Amino acid sequence: MTRVAIVGVAGRMGRTLVSALEQDAGATLAGGIVEPGSSLAGADIGELAGVGKRGVTAVDSLAAIVDDFDVLIDFTAPQVTLANLAFCAEHGKRMVIGTTGMSDDELAQLDSYRDRVPMVFAPNMSVGVNLTLKLLETAARALGDEGYDIEVIEAHHRHKVDAPSGTAIKMGEVVAESLNRTLKEHGVFERVGQCGPRTDKEIGFATVRAGDIVGEHTVMFATEGERIEITHKASSRMTFAKGAVRAARWVAGQECGRYDMQDVLALNG
Ligand code: NAD
Numbered sequence: 001m002t003r004v005a006i007v008g009v010a011g012r013m014g015r016t017l018v019s020a021l022e023q024d025a026g027a028t029l030a031g032g033i034v035e036p037g038s039s040l041a042g043a044d045i046g047e048l049a050g051v052g053k054r055g056v057t058a059v060d061s062l063a064a065i066v067d068d069f070d071v072l073i074d075f076t077a078p079q080v081t082l083a084n085l086a087f088c089a090e091h092g093k094r095m096v097i098g099t100t101g102m103s104d105d106e107l108a109q110l111d112s113y114r115d116r117v118p119m120v121f122a123p124n125m126s127v128g129v130n131l132t133l134k135l136l137e138t139a140a141r142a143l144g145d146e147g148y149d150i151e152v153i154e155a156h157h158r159h160k161v162d163a164p165s166g167t168a169i170k171m172g173e174v175v176a177e178s179l180n181r182t183l184k185e186h187g188v189f190e191r192v193g194q195c196g197p198r199t200d201k202e203i204g205f206a207t208v209r210a211g212d213i214v215g216e217h218t219v220m221f222a223t224e225g226e227r228i229e230i231t232h233k234a235s236s237r238m239t240f241a242k243g244a245v246r247a248a249r250w251v252a253g254q255e256c257g258r259y260d261m262q263d264v265l266a267l268n269g
Contacts, residue, residue, distance in 0.1 A: 019049055
């Protein structure tokens with residue numbers, strides 16, 4: 001049985017992860033961490049998540065539960081995740097990281113732990129999205145440089161703080177790599193005013209933020225006479241949470257390294 005602690009347990013994903021762990025036969029809820037100084041420290045994690053008292057109390061530091069868990073699931077913010085990686089490296093723990101919105105510098109820092117921590121890092125933990133990435137690779141390879149304009153459109157709830165979503169960027173990267181392009185050179189993240197017509201090889205991104213949308217992504221391949229759209233719609237955070245718990249069980253048996261959901265789902269070749 002994999003003992004899992006959840007950092008950011010009072011957050012939207014944190015609470016959903018508690019429910020997902022409840023339903024999983026191979027992993028158990030070993031602890032939950034809230035922000036330092038939070039009034040929720042001391043609360044029962046089950047009650048926090050709305051699944052009823054579970055006898056596990058939220059704490060506001062990892063050190064307080066260091067002996068209780070094997071894998072830490074972290075859906076918080078970049079700097080918090082990096083601090084938790086340092087802790088896990090020091091104490092021989094494993095991590096599942098869902099945090100998005102990392103800068104290039106933060107990504108490099110995360111990567112520097114690959115020799116010290118077995119970690120799964122993915123901007124989207126849903127099985128459906130990871131299958132969609134495979135479909136995008138196939139579509140991009142088949143369509144090649146035959147005059148298809150590529151656009152990525154994503155929509156999320158009004159509270160999301162980063163844009164475009166980590167999933168949209170990942171989708172763009174998969175398509176770009178399949179076409180020997182890079183998002184640094186070909187990604188277009190803003191169009192406003194007299195920005196001129198689109199260029200052939202650019203990959204455009206558009207963002208919607210509204211209401212309670214859990215997460216929707218479409219990649220459009222459009223040319224004269226036809227348009228192909230590959231769409232994934234998440235209707236509940238449970239899809240991300242279940243994927244993260246599956247990743248926690250998987251990473252419990254892995255050597256140090258940086259893995260993604262394609263590895264967990266054995267979609268990497
Ligand atoms: P949220 O704001 O609801 O939750 C974040 C929680 O982290 C908050 O409760 C906050 O108090 C807590 N926190 C902040 N600093 C902390 C600290 N030092 N110690 C402990 N807890 C701390 O946000 P959310 O909607 O749950 O999303 C969190 C992150 O996960 C975002 O980056 C989001 O984009 C990402 N996300 C990823 C996936 C995926 O599948 N990979 C899916 C959904 C969301």
